[in-house]
Amino acid sequence: MGVLTELPDASRLQELERASRQGGSGLSQDDLLGLWRVERLWAKGGFHPSPIAGAALRALQASLSMEAGEAGSLRLINAVSLGALNLTFQGGARLTGRRPLLMLAHDSLHLRLAGRDLWSRPVPQPTKGRQPFFALLASGDRESTRLNSRHTVISYAV
Numbered sequence: 001m002g003v004l005t006e007l008p009d010a011s012r013l014q015e016l017e018r019a020s021r022q023g024g025s026g027l028s029q030d031d032l033l034g035l036w037r038v039e040r041l042w043a044k045g046g047f048h049p050s051p052i053a054g055a056a057l058r059a060l061q062a063s064l065s066m067e068a069g070e071a072g073s074l075r076l077i078n079a080v081s082l083g084a085l086n087l088t089f090q091g092g093a094r095l096t097g098r099r100p101l102l103m104l105a106h107d108s109l110h111l112r113l114a115g116r117d118l119w120s121r122p123v124p125q126p127t128k129g130r131q132p133f134f135a136l137l138a139s140g141d142r143e144s145t146r147l148n149s150r151h152t153v154i155s156y157a158v
Helices: 010-023 051-059
Strands: 034-037 063-068 074-082 085-096 101-113 116-122 133-137 153-157
Touching (some): 010 133
Antiparallel strands (some): 034 063, 063 074, 074 085, 085 101, 133 153
16 A cells, blocks of 8 residues: 655645545545544645644643444444543544544543543534534545545634
């Protein structure tokens, strides 16, 4: 399986997004399993990554972990850490559509210090049409559509 050595620029991302909208990304749930870390962030409709937002999320060790859940769903954990302090949103996700979109459903928020629970709360579900999602874009190389942080792009929107 091939691996891209560089992340695509904004114009290549737009090409990949158009191709994914028209013909799908070729990605499946199994391609998403694992731990993901932030490399770059683009504002919606932006042509350049935001160096400040990306650097801040990398400094906070922002990550998204996905595991196989029950009945074809995914179990996910979004996390940021500052030293021993860890904030996580946990919940489920599901793929929808041909593109596909990864629809997120966070159900709990947890704050931990050095592995000890300090605070946990349920997360209210968003109103219809406001559910957060990831738009998945394959790299365009059909040999390397398995998702990992080096060769496939995830766009995030709410």
